Amino acid sequence: MMFKKAVYGITTIILLCGSCQDNSKNCLEANVEIRNESLKGAILEYDSIIRNDPKYSVNISNRNYLLTIYEKQINDSVVNFSISFSIDTWLMQDEPVRVAQVSDKIVIFYPSSNYYGIIATDKKLHEKIARLYFPEEYKRLTKGKTLEESCYIDCPSLVLTFCKGRLIKKKMDITW
Known part of the structure; x- marks a missing residue:
């Protein structure tokens, strides 16, 4: 009886470890932590709106998308x-x-400073994101090609204003 439990336990651990290694190839690891509960809630609220409201969900139906801030x-x-x-x-x-x-949900943050053309996302990270979310882009990137155009989506943004870490304003906005 003890032997069966030990074998079962060891087998479970091996399977869990194996699945963790496989998942590391198929998921992104966060390099920043969102501590503000208002911001976390707004991210989930926005995701729910774009997935469930018919006038917005048409932009993402049957497509991968990344939440961006x-x-x-x-x-x-x-x-x-x-x-x-x-x-x-x-x-x-x-x-x-x-x-x-x-x-x-994975969330991509673009910083407030304009580094356009001076600093870019690490190529390995960029390729990993493209591989997981946009396979056609990944193929282009791995061939050393640049991505020549962006897909424009006519969808509002949820704009939050914080003062000293406290949420003071929240609104849906078409232009920012």
Whole structure:
């Protein structure tokens, strides 16, 4: 009886370890943590809106998408976050990104400073994101080609304004 339990336990551990290694190839690891509960909630709220509202879900039906957040530092106390989504990784060629996770959602952060053409996303990270979400882009990137155009989506952003870490304003916005 003890022998069966030991074998069962060891087998379970081996299977779990094996699946972790396989999953590491198929998932992104966050390199930043979102601590603000208001921001986390807004990200999940926005995702629910674009997936469930028929006027927006048409943009993502049968497509992979990435939740994206554009950060805009207004001054030393105020920052805006514009939550939207992308159906490509075109901008990563010229802008650096950070990766966060909220619930089971991967979120791509674009920083507030404009580094266009000076600093870009690490090529390995860019390729991994493209491989997991946009296989056609991944094929182009692995052939050394650049992504020449972005897919524009006519969908609103959820804009949040924080003052000293506290949410003071939240609105859906068509332009930002």
